[in-house]
Amino acid sequence: MSAATDASGRAGAGADAVRAAVGAVTDPELRRPLADLDMVREVSVDGATAHVAIALTIVGCPAADRIERDVRAAAASVPGIGLVELEIGVMTPAERAALTERLRGGRAARTMPFGPDSLTRVIAVTSGKGGVGKSTLTANLAVALAERGLRVGLIDADVHGFSIPALLGLVEDDGLPPQPTRIDDLMLPPVAYGVKTISIGMFLPRDQPASAVAWRGPMLHRTVQQFLTDVFFGDLDVLLLDMPPGTGDVAISVGQLLPHADVLVVTTPQTAASDVAVRSGLVAEQTGQRVIGVVENMAAMTLPDGSTLDVFGSGGGASVAAALSAQHPDAPPVPLLGSVPLSVALRRGGDDGVPVVVGAPEDAAARAISDIAGALAHAPRGLAGRTLPFTPR
DSSP, rough: OHHHOTTTSSSSSSHHHHHHHHHHHHHHTTTTTTTTOOOOEEEEEEEEEEEEHHHHHSOTTTHHHHHHHHHHHHHHHHOOOOEEEEEEEEEEEEHHHHHHHHHHOOOTTTTTTTSTOOOSSSEEEESSSSSSHHHHHHHHHHHHHHHHTOOOOEEEOSSTTTOOOHHHHHOOSSSOOOOOEEEEEEEEOOEEEEEEEGGGGGSSSSOTOOOOOOHHHHHHHHHHHHHHHHHOOOOOOOOEEEEOOOSHHHHHHHHHHHOOOOEEEEESSHHHHHHHHHHHHHHHHTTOEEEEEEEEEEEEEOTTTSOOOEETTHHHHHHHHHHHHTTTSSSOOOEEEEEEEEHHHHHHHHTOEEEEOOOOHTTHHHHHHHHHHHHHHHSSSOOOOOOOOOOOO
16 A cells, blocks of 8 residues: 655645545445555545545445445545545455454454353343234334444344344335345345344345245254354444244254343233243243343323223233242342333334334334333343453452
């Protein structure tokens, strides 16, 4: 990489300023400055014209148009620059290999970065049965946490009933979820509302978008494992997993792969749902995971006349929290973190791909979800299995 020069061949302050501005542009997929990724190759200034050369990670990079636009704008923002000439190339295989090695942070390929020593808090969102709004709640919680300034990742582990891409509006013009960009053996998850997201729906054949995923145990385990090892989430504060309902293969696999994960149990107020929801919490505890709370969804809604409508009854969330707390009477009780009322805005946001916490933040459901996100963001993390940065004497 040559030094920036002016028209006379000497190092110029204008070129240095342009290089700094261009280098600060963030790659929208890797979420790091171009300078840190060694994507800025040449910068020179000739009078009022800036000549900039950058290297994209791969041919056909889906973020190419945005990077080009941002680089041009950054260079043009430097005082004295009136014209930007941009040359766009592609990294060599050796440069890509060096980049992936740097992104892994020294870890070997296909190793899981979310082990017990990881600084990322892992939260598996579970339910005993389907139809309780678990995925809608998970998607909105992820966005609410990201809006609080946290770095958030989301794995759609509900392989058979994936719905996270649609809930987050991750749909292209053809109606299908975007496919992850691949840099050698790393997959870059698409980003929506600041949340890095991966789902099996992003890998289905493009000519068979309605095809069903009919997989059993080994394939399900391998899929979850690949999401955890081959997808580059970068440095995360929180990783959420939208779990399938029940206590089947995926729940067992996640328990084996992430035994230190926290678990959030979702139920509706009715007894038929709350009784089953307790089981998902018990299975999580059997694998060593810690139940950090219960969320009651589809709770009573307040009507315009001030009356309430409790379609699914009441008290289910409190009964689940009490039942799980009773399993360990000497431990702190499992809290009911919140009740999310029935909401037309919540349903409409899911259909439109605009989470209610963004599209209608004053809605009662949005406020309840934001409060739950606040409780999760400030809750203490469990230290079981983690290596502490000191040695006892």
